[in-house]
Amino acid sequence: MARRRATLKEVAERAGVSIATVSNVFSGRKPVNDDLRERVEKAARELSFQIDRAASQLKSGKARVVGVLVPDLDDTFFTSLISRIEVMALKDGYDVIVASSRDDRQLEESRLHTLLGWRPSGIIAVPCSDTVPDILVREVVHLPTVLVDRVIAQEAVADTVTIDNFEAGEIAGRYLVEMGHSDIVLAASDLDVAPIRERVRGAVSIVQKLTGKEPEAVALGSNAERGAELFAHWLERHPLPSAVFALTNVTTLAVLTALARQKIDIPDQISIIGFDDYTWMSARKTALTAIRQPVDDIARVAWERLLLRMEGDVSEPTPSILHTSLQVRDSTRRLVQPADGETAQGTGEPPAGNAAEERPNSIH
Amino acid sequence: MARRRATLKEVAERAGVSIATVSNVFSGRKPVNDDLRERVEKAARELSFQIDRAASQLKSGKARVVGVLVPDLDDTFFTSLISRIEVMALKDGYDVIVASSRDDRQLEESRLHTLLGWRPSGIIAVPCSDTVPDILVREVVHLPTVLVDRVIAQEAVADTVTIDNFEAGEIAGRYLVEMGHSDIVLAASDLDVAPIRERVRGAVSIVQKLTGKEPEAVALGSNAERGAELFAHWLERHPLPSAVFALTNVTTLAVLTALARQKIDIPDQISIIGFDDYTWMSARKTALTAIRQPVDDIARVAWERLLLRMEGDVSEPTPSILHTSLQVRDSTRRLVQPADGETAQGTGEPPAGNAAEERPNSIH
DNA sequence: GAAAACCTGTTAAACGTTTCACAGTTAAAC
DNA sequence: GTTTAACTGTGAAACGTTTAACAGGTTTTC
Known part of the structure; x- marks a missing residue:
């Protein structure tokens, strides 16, 4: 026809x-x-x-495409990333091919393989585990590559853009301790993933240093519904901790869901620090205190590095480490019980209780 | 190198x-x-x-790529759609190229143009307005095309997959009336968009029929933060309505944000029906009652139609119209004031107040 | 046992661009 | 007024595949 x-x-x-x-x-x-x-x-x-792009590309060898691989297209963190990368890519005349590995190492290899069939000018990948896929390791010599998020910056064979996960853990941990908490649970997704481990390490080390107690880490996976069940189950067999620090946006959701189902009040019965910063987190009566990842910056830095490489930069791989910040809102309550010793007056900014300070500390 | x-x-x-x-x-x-x-x-x-895909495609003329165009990559509804399409496309051996029009008609044309440069086997597009872009209208003869969501099914030149927006409005409107509400506000995004107009029409007609009152529609745009400001502004100059029906997930967020800022309690001071169904909606103490779009089905039907077309089906354009359902949770309160006349006993399912029934109706 | 049919492999001609080398033509330089 | 340089346009050769047409060799068929 x-x-x-x-x-x-x-x-x-x-x-x-x-x-x-x-x-x-x-x-x-x-x-x-x-x-x-x-x-x-x-x-x-x-x-x-x-x-015709195919003909054009075949002859010129230039593709003006970048492949973007993420572990999950239902996770807002990754889609925000993609959204921002798409904007910048467009501005610089590149198209974006998106692929999702669905957190499966094998699928990741295969998606990467097809991605390479496009002969893209570059690849931005969020690996699903912290071991960089073989196929990328081999390609990295020929092909501009930027690794984002789930990477161990020091070991990487390519440019990386990550946040300081240890620090993120510390920030949250310190804040909770300053608010008088010491009975803290860490809602992790998967302890096999390096960034998560780092967040745990950061939180554990500071809390231990300041209070002598060691927060427990619970693995809730990367599906919110399943995570909620796991956390509910955990809650059943443990006394209610005074605070939870959720280490990803999905576990944040999981924890909130479980608590909502059991009608446990935030922050009166339990304090929460979430991860990532999305609109829904502040669209609640008790707005969520959370560790904010600078998604915009992550995307920008990743794109800039990739562009540099695509333009021919061949210097040593550069790790870019960005910093998170604590978005203080209403979900973390100051504990009134006497602080043990001087520990609560730790380093860092003052307990910044703008919103948190205002709310009545009554327990009902 | x-x-x-x-x-x-x-x-x-x-x-x-x-x-x-x-x-x-x-x-x-x-x-x-x-x-x-x-x-x-x-x-x-x-x-x-x-x-090399470029060479292969050039020679064979076959692309095994589909282009997917959505208005906004930060809107979970669209990214869910993409996520599901990507899975099915992969299964059938197609790659996906994603583009976002950022709700800009001109950008839409241009993105579509580049998309066509890939000589894709098909296109799935969510137009940003209800007028199908010229470029698509011209291409539709050559190129398998499925239009999703923001389309007027009857007028379309290609296959369409939409929900019954009028019905969605009716369902929400009827439920609110049955719960005793008649002072209702509709939080629309943009009244120029056909599906939104339909939702408004559906809600207005049923509410008017059952109560004689006409709900007001407020346009909040498609950015949550800006929408929250607009709604807050609206709240300042109007008496508090007894219920709000938010017509998109973004306006849901906008309304919730504004209400949270003004410390207006849900559902005691105001009842809410949201749109779409996401995890965060139930991860709250007062879980959100919402109109659920069958995202999975929308994606599936869209993909199946496209596949059929790509395999050579040349029958008349088919409109697929899917149905929404009301996910009853806790954000809609039953009003105790005497119902005016027999109106509240309308058609449809009983006021199904499982969760809503349980909560104390005290106003504080 | 010859003809036809079937396998399996090769040769070579595209596909629609980009781009090098070149050819005119005009402008600048002396 | 000739030589150089600068500008614009054209011809034609790739780029790495796919695929029709064909060529042997083997098997089937009558």
Whole structure:
């Protein structure tokens, strides 16, 4: 059915010029006289012509595509990342091919393989585990690659953009301790993932240092519903901790769901620090205190590094480590019980209780 | 830097066969003897060869790519859609190219244009307005196209997958009336968008029919933060309505944010029905009653139709209209004031007040 | 046992671009 | 007024595949 798409040749004939000229009009790599250019543009319009990327790419070897691989397209953190990368890529004239590994190492390899079939100019990948996929390790020499988020920055064979996960754990841990908490649970997704381990390490080390107690880490996976069940189950067999620090946005959701189901009040019965910062977190009566990842910056830095590489930079792999901040809202309650010793007056900013301070500390 | 990627020719030489044979091994379109096939596969592995899609596509004219265009990659509804489409596409051997129009008609045209440059086998598009972009209208003859969500099913030139927006409005409106509400506000995003208009029409008509009152529709745009401001502003100059029906997930967020900031209690001071169904909606003490769109089904139906078209089906454009359901949770309170007349006993399912019934109706 | 049919592999011609080398033509330089 | 340089346009050769047409060799068929 239907007529084939127009080609350079047809446009050239219609405009009465050579195909090289038409190509020049479209690629802009050589100047073309104004009237000729107009003739060409008119002809192209009439045939609703558009350059065939496959042919263009085959001949020029240049792709103007970047592949983006993430572990999960249902996780807002990754889609925010993609959203921002897409904007910047467009600005610089690149298209984006998206692939999801669904947290499966094998699928990851295979998705990466197809991605490479596009001969992309670059790859931005969030590996699903902290071991960089073999196929990427091999390609990294030829192909600009930026690894984001789930990477061990020091070990990486390519540029990396990560947050300071240890610090993130520390910030949350310190804040909780300053608010008088010491009976703290860490809602982790998966302890096999390096960044999560780091967050745990950070939180554990500071809490231990300041209070002598060691927070327990619970693994809730990366599905909110399942996580909620796991956490509910955990709650059944343990006394209620005074605070939970959720280590990912999914576990934040899992914890909140479980607590909501059991009608446990936040922050009166339990304090919460969440992870990531999304609109829904403040669209609640008790707005959520959370560790904010600078998604915009992560995306920007990742794109900038990739662009640099695609433009030919061959310097040593650079790790970029960005910093998180604590978004203080209402979900963390100051414990009134006497602090043990001087520990609560730790380092860092003052307990910054703007919102937290205001709320009545009554327990009902 | 670094060696070029291997080509068919190099693999052929190394395996001591012709390039046609290598091609056959990879495309599987002609059988190849086992020992030869093994030789080829070995050679390919050693050179880490992979078919060049550009060349393959140029020659064969077949792309095995579909373009997916959505208005906003930060909107979970669209990313869920993409996520599901990606899974199914992969299963059927297609890759996905994602583009976002950022709700901008002009950008939409241009993104669509680049998408077409890939010579995709098909397009799934969520237009940003209800007028189908010119470029698509022209292409629809050549190119399998499925229009999703923001379309007027009856007028479309291509297959469409939508929900019954009028019905969605009715369901929410009827439920609110049955719960005793008549002073209702509709939190719309943009009244220029057909589906939103339909939702408004549905809600207005049923509420008017059952109570004689006409709900007011407020336009809050498609950015949650801005929407929250607009709604807060609206709240300042109007008496508090007894219920709000938010017509999109973003306006749901906007309304909740505004209410949270003003410390207006849900459902004691105001009842809410949200739109879409996401984890965060039930991860709250007062879980949100909401109109649930069958995202899975929408994605599935869209993909199935597209696949059919890509396989050569040339029948008339089919509109698929899916149905929403009300997810009753705790954010809608039963009003105790005497119902005006018999109106509240309308049609449809009983006021189904499982969760809503339980909560104390005290106003504090 | 010859003809037909079937396998399996090869040769070579595209596909629609980009881009190099070149050819006119005009402008600048001396 | 000739030589150089600068500008614009064209011809034609790739790029790495797919695929029709064909060529042997083996098997089937009558």
